[in-house]
Amino acid sequence: MSATATSFSVALPIGDRVRAMAFYRDAFGFEPVGEPTEDGVPEPLVFRTGEGALLVLIPRGGFGWVLGEGRELAAPGTSECLLGMSLTTEAEVDALVESVRRAGGAVPAEPEHKPWGYTALCADLDGHVWQLIVRP
Template sequence: MALPIEDRVRSFAFYRDGLGFRAVGEPAADGVPEPLRFAVNDGLTLMLVPTGGFGWVLGGRETAAPGVSECVLGLDAASPSEVDALLARAEAAGAAVVSAPARQPWGYSGSFADPDGHLWLVEAPPEG
């Protein structure tokens, strides 16, 4: 998965500190791995590409403007308290909470926008 970003250092700090993702690769001169990648889980790596260089990923298609979302990214949590904690950490690291955590028919969830406006839904299964 790849997402466009405006600021490598800001995004590095957000995903490392706010979401607790593990960076992959050796740091470049600015202290940020190049390419900037994070291990999300055992089977998924997230690459963050500066907006100016994102064109190669899109094959010439236009990058969506900040605040325009074509998808919502999902993060699973084990419990409602884990959803609350992850949203709180993300907000403290610079995210904007879009929907406060709440019980839904499908479980317990809340969403936030990262510093570049990408939407994330954090969800725990229904209590049973």
């Protein structure tokens, strides 16, 4: 028997909810789901990134609580996973890289042609790395 998921989510630890919401809205164009709370940010902070795909951003303390006792969070700036976003054109990769820069994110690897496609690496304000790619 195989499981059939109705949605898929990726949860990431963050340092600041307001800054993280603004970054993902401004850099990637993601819109948060839910009604804002007193700080102007929905709780939980969730973005719909595609059909059935969600990005959940959880403050570091809460993330540790969700993981449970005996599990440590990676230190800020440590990459334990690489998030991927497939795009249609090289121009989209280039534009998204510039959007990430304007929103305060980092670009550890500039757009370039690799054997697996036209790709770049971008990092959010908490150091989570995204690979932007147009496959050949």
